[in-house]
Amino acid sequence: MEFKQQLKENINYIETLLNDYMPKEEGYQNTIMEAMNYSLKAGGKRLRPILTLESCKIVGGKEEDAIPFAVAIEMIHTYSLIHDDLPALDNDDLRRGKPTNHKVFGDAMATLAGDALLNYAFEVMLYSSINKEDSNKYLKAINEIAKHAGIYGMIGGQVVDVESENKIISKDKLDFIHLNKTAAMIIGCMRAGAIIGGANDEELQKITIYAKNIGLSFQIIDDILDIVGDEDKLGKPIGSDLENHKSTYPSLLGLQESRVIAKELIDDAKISIKDLSTQGEFLTKLADYIVSRDR
Known part of the structure; x- marks a missing residue:
């Protein structure tokens, strides 16, 4: 099966799972379910x-x-996007080609929708882990996600990102932002999945290297697409980084050097998992997709 077809089937599968796990839009609080x-x-x-x-x-x-x-990971990711789009942060009107949450439901309900998705994600993970034979590994997986979504991960990266607006920052600080704001959740979700799968320390280390590299490369490509991307394909306006006076890889190093670094990170990611198993073929192709994508 071609990679793009396999990726499409995987996406459709996740869509089905999300439908199965989300709460029904009912009760006095049904508006929050609608917004979520x-x-x-x-x-x-x-x-x-x-x-x-x-x-x-x-x-x-x-x-x-x-x-x-x-499923929980996607809820956490979506909450972060809702909050990112709010006027107090990036103040974006479009997300995935549709009006952002606060444009439809208002700032207050959008804030609550993000809060609700984050909380519900942990409800889903904890409920599924109750009475498991090896409950300890599920608790470790939840801890990975909590840590990488929090102040030592995504939120920490967002804080430094906000504080760095309208400033010229060093590459080290930019790497901190990208590794935490974007890569941390990719690292967290892959480590969690590997822990649930029974990974040993060596396997977990290899998967962590893969996740870190594709996460950083993913954000570099995002920075590039914010300059040269197609708004129709991206489903959001380009140029927001420039408008918000954010330091990015292209602004610090130029487009060409940024592409070279993104490709090097992907090559290292593929090397890190090449000996794991025959199941790694999809992850190898996914890494190539990340560095070549146009949306």
Whole structure:
């Protein structure tokens, strides 16, 4: 099967899972469910849940064991996008080709929708882990996700990103932002999936290297597309980094050097998992897709 077809099937599979796990839009608080579903079901690459399942399988684990975590990861990712789009942060009007959550439901409900998705994600993970035979590994997986989504991961990166607006920053600081704001959740979801799959320390280290490299490369490509991308394909306006006076790889190093670095990171990512198992073929092709994508 061609990679693009396989990726499409994986995305469709994640969409089905999200429909199965989301709460019904009912009760006095039904507006919050509507707002949660509006953003969660707006489409997207579904990269993080796919990586969660693939990292479980590559170490010989059962995919079904990691499904609640894959779904939860996408909820956490979506909450971060809702909050990113708010006027207090990036103030974006479009996300995935649709009006952003706060444009439809208002700032207050959008804030609450993000909060609700984050909280519900942990409900899903914890509920699925109750009474498991090896509950300790599921708790370790939840800890990985919590840590990489928090102040020592995504939120920490967002803080430094906000504080760095309108400033020229060093490459080291820019790497900190990218590795935490973007790569951390990819690292967290892949480590969680691998832990659920029963990875040993060596396997976990190789998967961590892969995740770190594709996460950083993913953000560099995002920075590039914000300059040269197609708005129709991206589903959001380009030029927001320039408008918000953000330092990026292209602004510090130029487009060509940024592309070279992104490609080098992908090459290292592929090397890190080449000896894991025959299940690694999809992850290898996914790495190539990340560096060559146009959306």
